[in-house]
Amino acid sequence: MSSSTENAPLLGGGPTLARPKPTHNSKIRAIIYGVLTLIFVTGLVAVSVFWEELGGVVGGLPNDPEKAAQRILDIAPVIDGHIDLPILVRDLYRNNASAFDLEKEIPGHVDIPRLRKGQVGGFFWSAYVSCPNPDIEGKDYLNSTWRVRDTLEQIDISKLLIARYPDTFELALTSKHVKSAISRGKIASLIGIEGAHQLGNSIAVLRQMYDLGVRYVTLTHVCHNAFADSCGFAPGIIPRWEGLSPLGVSLIGEMNRLGMLIDLSHTSDDTARQALKLSKAPVIWSHSSARAVHDVPRNVPDDILELVGTGPDKTDAVVMVNFAPFFVATPGNATIQSVADHVDHIAKIAGKKHVGIGSDFDGIGDVPVGLEDVSKYPALIAELYTRGWTRFELAGLTGRNLLRILDGAERVAKELQELGTEPSYDYYDKRPDLARKKREL
Ligand SMILES: [Zn+2]
Numbered sequence: 001m002s003s004s005t006e007n008a009p010l011l012g013g014g015p016t017l018a019r020p021k022p023t024h025n026s027k028i029r030a031i032i033y034g035v036l037t038l039i040f041v042t043g044l045v046a047v048s049v050f051w052e053e054l055g056g057v058v059g060g061l062p063n064d065p066e067k068a069a070q071r072i073l074d075i076a077p078v079i080d081g082h083i084d085l086p087i088l089v090r091d092l093y094r095n096n097a098s099a100f101d102l103e104k105e106i107p108g109h110v111d112i113p114r115l116r117k118g119q120v121g122g123f124f125w126s127a128y129v130s131c132p133n134p135d136i137e138g139k140d141y142l143n144s145t146w147r148v149r150d151t152l153e154q155i156d157i158s159k160l161l162i163a164r165y166p167d168t169f170e171l172a173l174t175s176k177h178v179k180s181a182i183s184r185g186k187i188a189s190l191i192g193i194e195g196a197h198q199l200g201n202s203i204a205v206l207r208q209m210y211d212l213g214v215r216y217v218t219l220t221h222v223c224h225n226a227f228a229d230s231c232g233f234a235p236g237i238i239p240r241w242e243g244l245s246p247l248g249v250s251l252i253g254e255m256n257r258l259g260m261l262i263d264l265s266h267t268s269d270d271t272a273r274q275a276l277k278l279s280k281a282p283v284i285w286s287h288s289s290a291r292a293v294h295d296v297p298r299n300v301p302d303d304i305l306e307l308v309g310t311g312p313d314k315t316d317a318v319v320m321v322n323f324a325p326f327f328v329a330t331p332g333n334a335t336i337q338s339v340a341d342h343v344d345h346i347a348k349i350a351g352k353k354h355v356g357i358g359s360d361f362d363g364i365g366d367v368p369v370g371l372e373d374v375s376k377y378p379a380l381i382a383e384l385y386t387r388g389w390t391r392f393e394l395a396g397l398t399g400r401n402l403l404r405i406l407d408g409a410e411r412v413a414k415e416l417q418e419l420g421t422e423p424s425y426d427y428y429d430k431r432p433d434l435a436r437k438k439r440e441l
Pocket residue numbers: 194266287363
């Protein structure tokens with residue numbers, strides 16, 4: 001095909017060619033230009049009319065802190081590191097998922113209407129069960145305590161609730177999965193275990209917990225265990241291992257190999273320092289605040305915050321701030337501003353890329369003024385916006401910092417597995433069943 005009618009427009013018309021007459025095509029073009037101009041002008045008018053409504057755009061965000069917070073959360077919703085809904089359901093409803101309706105307001109701080117109002121995109125469901133009575137467990141943590149059974153029950157109720165509300169929740173096992181669930185308007189649901197006492201002294205149990213979907217293990221709760229020392233609740237707890245036990249060192253390696261996040265909330269300072277040094281993967285504090293702002297053992301001291309980061313001798317981590325009034329301020333003084341002070345302080349010492357949100361809702365009795373339940377996260381974002389945090393920094397705080405850590409842990413696990421790293425076969429050497437002499441065959 002090489003007719004002159006096809007070639008002529010490409011040549012643009014030379015002096016020997018007659019000026020083309022207006023054609024059907026050029027009329028259509030004129031109409032399209034006209035319509036586009038109309039749309040452009042209408043757009044300009046609309047922007048000028050709604051400029052005030054947008055709040056006067058500063059860096060693309062409204063000046064009004066509440067509207068700015070809403071816009072930030074639209075693209076970067078909250079991913080909370082620690083929500084205790086499962087233990088509330090155990091205590092109030094004996095883990096019967098049909099005994100209440102999460103679509104309506106229930107006692108405590110968490111239900112679907114309030115999660116939606118709070119612009120929540122994901123959270124870790126804490127499959128927590130309490131520390132055993134030390135008199136029953138024994139000083140070497142060897143007596144039966146039902147903690148592994150109870151943990152399985154808490155994982156079970158978490159999964160039952162996630163499955164019961166499929167329009168809202170979606171079980172998420174990887175950072176990619178979290179992002180995809182959020183992009184489809186779901187609340188990405190991850191599961192964490194709050195204390196290695198829930199592993200029954202066994203690294204094999206850790207592996208099985210991973211297979212069940214658990215993605216973090218807090219190394220201790222308020223009690224020491226066979227793996228590590230806790231910071232307890234009140235100051236002055238006497239250490240058992242001076243940090244990690246030999247089995248705890250093996251546990252860190254196996255968590256890295258699996259891609260199970262190491263959670264340092266509740267641990268002693270020595271445990272935290274040793275774990276930071278040993279871990280090949282980034283770590284988290286799922287629900288801890290800053291000790292320099294309020295001096296309680298559960299908060300992270302500055303000398304440990306200084307070990308967090310991406311420079312030499314630092315470990316990437318995210319410290320997710322706890323809202324529990326007891327950890328936030330002196331009695332009666334916990335407010336949304338004091339929680340923001342903790343966020344600011346952790347950001348000042350460790351960097352804004354290393355702070356997140358781990359409210360502890362449903363695990364705390366009292367709440368700070370202004371942060372009464374999961375519907376109130378936007379107010380915290382608004383408070384920090386007024387303190388000069390940018391949208392990128394706030395998007396990090398609300399969830400992206402945590403996703404970076406999860407990504408990093410997954411990457412390290414992949415590398416270790418590709419290198420052919422063997423699973424850990426280490427066992428607690430005080431166990432009489434495995435430690436006894438090999439059976440003669
Ligand atoms: Zn806790």
